[in-house]
Amino acid sequence: MTFDIRQQDVFAFLDSLPSESVDLVVTDPPYSGMNQHLQLGHGRIVGDYKDAGNGGKWFAEFQDDPENFRALLDEFYRVLKPDRHLYIMFDSYSMLTLGPIVREVFDVKGILVWDKVNIGMGRYYRRRHELVIFASKGVRPLSSKDRPDIITVKRLYRTEYPTQKPVAVFDAMITASVEPGFVVIDSFVGSGSSAVAALKAGCTFIGADIAERAVSIAQWRAAMFATTGNDPLEGDHRLPLPRGLQVDDMTQDTAA
Ligand SMILES: C[S@@+](CC[C@H](N)C(=O)[O-])C[C@H]1O[C@@H](n2cnc3c(N)ncnc32)[C@H](O)[C@@H]1O
Secondary structure, rough: OOEEEEEEEHHHHHOOOOOEEEEEEEOOOOOOHHHHOOOOOOOOOOOOOOHHHOOOOOOOOOOHHHHHHHHHHHHHHHHHEEEEEEEEEEHHHHHHHHHHHHHOOOOOEEEEEEEEOOOOOOOOOOOOEEEEEEEEEEOOOOOOOOOOOOEEEOOOOOOOOOOOHHHHHHHHHHHHHHHOOOOEEEEOOOOOHHHHHHHHHEEEEEEOOHHHHHHHHHHHHHHHHHHHHOOOOOHHHOOOOOOOOEEEEEOEEEOO
């Protein structure tokens, strides 16, 4: 099992990858747009959004304006081999604003719904889902023909990293689109859930995150999984984070 997780800005990371060197892009970008729109209040996830500069508590956010997002997609297209897939996660608001841009670059094949089973926050309808655009560069079938477009996986609570997604969500996407030995990338790796799913599928994983803490956690997690076969952040084999990576005074009760 091989992995390489780097502390890098998304564009520096993608720039370092040769053209047509990647077999699958699967990623979960930070969307400031929705959060600013909803004025979520005090720093549950990335600090206080009402503060100029976001409070900066957890991580500096990717600027999700349409131009930047289009540039990101162009880079994903460049590094992806022909006849390969791409999965990008969206919340409802970023889907409305940025989702259509994916069609300018990729062949959008469908939208997946991640049903988190348990209800979340929301002033009107309370959120229970996230969305994923599934797209291709060229033509590639899925690994089987009986996959539903709803991924039903319970959200995680009391996670070690804010916005940490269940590995099973990435399992559903990755196993549909890879063969063993494929190179999978995630340029917003966070806690490394996508890394664990990629390694589990027998792939090589290359990831990046701008946040030092994310990279340390993801590197530790991927290394633990590669050596023991157990995920230290989920399931029956959870372990405390190593010293220096613990949250200390930052509290969170819900992720994703
Ligand atoms: C939604 S989280 C990803 C969570 C991840 N899927 C998981 O399960 O833990 C988005 C990540 O993007 C990172 N990020 C924000 N701006 C970035 C940038 N400019 N370049 C690279 N990573 C960035 C954040 O530090 C954060 O960890």
